[in-house]
Amino acid sequence: MTRPGSVVAAGALRTVPLAGETTASLIGRAAARYGLPAAGVLRQWTCRNSPARLEGGGVRADAEVVLNEAGRGVLAKLCGVEPAVLARTLPAFTVDDPKISTGREAGLAQARWRAAGTVAGPAAFACRSCTARRTGQTVRAVRYLPRWERVCARHGRWLLDADADQPLEHLDLRGIPEVAAAQRRWSGVARRAGRAGAKPGQVFTLAHAVVARWWDEALHWEREEIWPRRLHQVAGGNAGTELQWWRVVGRDAVVYPEVVAVADALLDPAMAELVWRDSGAGRPRPLPADGAFCRRLGERVGRDWLGPLAAVDYGGPLIAWMGTVIRRRRGKGGPPGWRDDPxxxxxxQQPATMAGQLRVLTAEQRSGGSGTSWRATVSAEHRFRIEQLIEEAREQLVELRGVRSGTTAEVARTLLTHLSDSAALIERSLVHTAAAAVSAGVAPQDVAAWSRLPARELAEIITAGQEED
Structure with a gap:
């Protein structure tokens, strides 16, 4: 019987790399060629650390290996492929790590584990059917793929992030052809971004953040019909009781057409002109809730009712983009730098990743609601009401600054009136916040403890407040 090490060293079996594949993925496929576990082949290198693991104990699929010069030579022999070919196809192959590429042991074949995202960008599962077609292996592979290139048009699949703790590698898109069509349109949008002097990746990232904010709100949109249909489709027909899980896993695929449409709109000079007009042009005014820009943006994503909702997403990336457009048009952008970059x-403002949301969802399942997202579970109207009450209370307290002179009766009356009004507003905001937390699934006893009220009294206050509203 031949020792595994000698078989590997001989490079008897050729393993063809995929374009953009992670080095760790190629090593895993090479091991499969020899009928060995990846751990057995990894003994060819001196590994200076351990790979990141999932909560259940398995190695994360996006775990990446960075090799030194000697280690690269070992991989080339293992795969039976020239180093120059690996350098062209593996983004991490030529990445240096000083901890293994310098020093007395630099001549030894060494490796260090890293997360793929810190090496060459986001990593996703490769389409297994395409992998089999190109390499002859029907095994799992992981590639570096930007979020705007996640559709396998040949097999109708959305390729999922590799860093999340979930079992799926792809979503079935065969029932929603508009997603693949959006990826075809993206190439034109990317070219338009380049002509406008913008980086396509930044444009996509901003548009994705805008639409992800809408996605968080969409559960409360009675007129939204497109996304629920798509979500149930990628879930196999019906998300059922796993709706929250599917909303996390399916989000990027479901909203992709709208992301491309928003990116296209934000690059359109005519849309920027609408922002300028909404701002009052030469006569500045607050952006209106029924502005032409947001109304037209809603139409461009197939939702003519969306404009007023998008216009009041204060603190979101869309309003920030509009503000930058206005400041630049008025010549008040300040010194050159990122603050002038729309x-x-x-x-x-960056949306949570699938991996992050799944961790939150797991925490929520363990702690009865305390891990859910506030924006996703509390309606925009409810959040706005809470923020409005807090702001009104703050204004009442601000008016007390400097109230220190006058007769005792005058000062006392002013202080007590404003303090009483602000206390009433704070109490109402407390009731609204507590009601929202309980409705979102947070344990009533936790809400009572944080409110510093007995549970029964809190329940009575919430009930009374709801009846009053």
């Missing part, structure tokens, strides 16, 4: 997305 395509820059603030960290707090």
């Amino acid at each position: 395509w820059r997305l603030e960290r707090e």
